[in-house]
Amino acid sequence: MPAGLIALAIGAFGIGLTEFVIMGLLPEVAADFAVTEPVAGWLISGYALSVAIGGVALTAAVTRLPRKQVLLGLMVLFIVGNLLSAVADSYSMMMVGRVVAALCHGAFFGIGAVVAAGLVAPARRAGAIAMMFAGLTIANVLGVPFGTLLGQHLGWRSTFWAITAIGVVALIGLVLLVPGRPAGAADAPTGGLRGELRAFTHPQVWLSLAITILGFGGMFGAFTYIAYTLTEVSGFASSSVPWLLVLFGVGLFAGNLLAGRAADTSLSRTLVVVLTALTVVLAAFALTAGNKASTIAALVLMGGFGFATVPPLQMRIMHYAQEAPTLASGANIAAFNVGNALGAWVGGLTIAAGLGYTSPIWAGAALTLAGLAVLLLSLRLAARRPEQPTAQELREPAGMA
Template sequence: MNSITSSAEGAPAQKKFPVSLLSLTVGAFAIGMTEFVIMGLLPNIAEDLSVSISTAGQLITGYALGVAFGAPILTMLTIRLPQKLLLCLLMAIFIAGNAISVFAPNYAILMGARMLTALAHGTFFGAGAVIASNLVRPERRAGAVSIMMAGLTIANIIGVPLGTFVGQHLGWRASFGAIVLMGVLALIGILVFIPRLAKEKQAGLAQQVRSLAQPKLLLFLLIGGLGNAGLFTVFTYITPLLEQVTGFGEHSVTLILVLFGCGVTLGNMVGGKLADWKLMPAILGLLFVICVILTLFTWTVQSPMLSVITIFFWGAAAFAVMPGLQVRIMNLAGAAPALASTSNHSAGNLGNAGGAFIGGLVITHLGITSLPWVGAVLVGVGLVIALASYIAERKAA
């Protein structure tokens, strides 16, 4: 990894979390808005562009595929760029993609704009995680990554409801206009606060690909994908689950999802501290806790009070494991931390899509009440793989 020095003093990574991390948090907040706000605007977009709801829904699929497949390619094409310059380029792509969305005259151009924006998503989090982890001392790396990722989680609590409100009252294009402004703020923050990077010799593309192809690293990408699949098997259908099984009304579900977002944000921060304390034990412990919570949710979903409590802790545990997985993958990457970090987000988005697909099959063949335990099984498979890898590593050591 590149070492980071301050432009004035050439000091090593800071002991405390620096203010420059906030510029990455703002960028993550903007990206979180653009990824998720469209879910609340699909009827408006469909009506304005004269397409069906299902066709408009493909804008979400197109974005996920852009992250999953486009981001690693963009990362490999930009491996020789200085990391601060790369972040600025990515935010410029992000701003351009959302600006095109504001003025898109038809569905095809809007889809293209969404896929362009998706390129910045995974690569930004990949490069940003490397920079964030190098802005602090080694024992605080996971905490630094969690602060950057907090922007994504806070976007679900504040940004998405606010963006949906703006879109419903001023038109969906206004929501993308607000996201453009957030992107501009993030770009200014990166230019002003992110320190210059001490340029070191970069590994070649072939070497980076070989680093990424390590069996152990690929296993942890699979673990992250399975974790996301377990999450989205349930979360994709959380609204009908709470309305049809628990008996909540539509307004109550919205408040419960805000509570879930609060749990996500809390878990993200706590997970970073746990990973800095004991990385692999934290990952294994949190995966086990997720399995237990989802299994319990199979029964607590029948009770309004217990289901709300379960959902809060589920959100906290599901996102608490992510900073640790991110750092673990970067540690294993050797010469390709940014590419591995980006690939982690790609694997996660494939898990999102796979989880939504599996959830649909579960509803069709097993019933909607089976979603939680199926999600627990998916996370459990990831836990078994992680545990086997950890045991083998301990024996080898």
């Protein structure tokens, strides 16, 4: 495994921790700044919105720059944002810190995925992307619980000081371990914004974005209201929820790595199997949520198949935009966050309509099924109108699509 993937994974770990750990610290943050918890919740919403914007806008702004230097600049931005959060003396300053840190999120994962793919042989690219995203899954499994525990015992600011330190470690790792001109020209600048935008003339790029929004959004829609399902439907005590979410995180970690390996063998088959399985798991979860044993199994499987979509979805859009993949890769990271918002919104609508706390899971299954339908349509269109292979493709082994 190239050492550069470790540095990328550490950066992903820190970014994932920044995004999710605030959820467990909201009561402390709200009390410190004398704001209500709904107002404190904007620190989460503001971050997500900034990720969606930064994933496209910031990536577009740096398309002519060498990718390693861009990653270093993004990690500096991440460090500054979390440092601002750690020393914030007001709610508004805290929000500024959150926004600054979030701006690097989409661009780091989008550009980092391209760099990770360039560090390995073509037949191992999806696995390399999965290795980078493993940092994000570890943040969910280990980082968030320990970060919350640290904040509750030493003050919430201590968590953001720790995240700042992780950012410094990641920055040093990127400097030392990511080569300046890796094999596959992963660090080479592209033809600029115009060249990157040309990738969006390909219908399969837009279809890939739609699959990401619907397929991943379905899982997140079910997950957003999972605490209510676990306590009000499954009958678990509220004190059990954090530990149940650790099991969900274990599923995330396993699904991400296994799907990365499978996608290197057959990208399209992996996506079809994963989205089909996720739809079935969500439907089964909704039907059996009243049973504790089946709920535990469903949590692990939902996390596993849900995050198993990430490496192949990221690899798919990079394949169809391979002549200029940077902006398309960043756009797909933004699409994941749009899917998060869509799933949460649709799930909230079903609860507001009085359909109960299993209704977001049904809504998630419907969204994932829609994503599967778009995938099957895109595969049918690709079969009818196969692409003319590029010179690079002719030199590479089969199996990327």
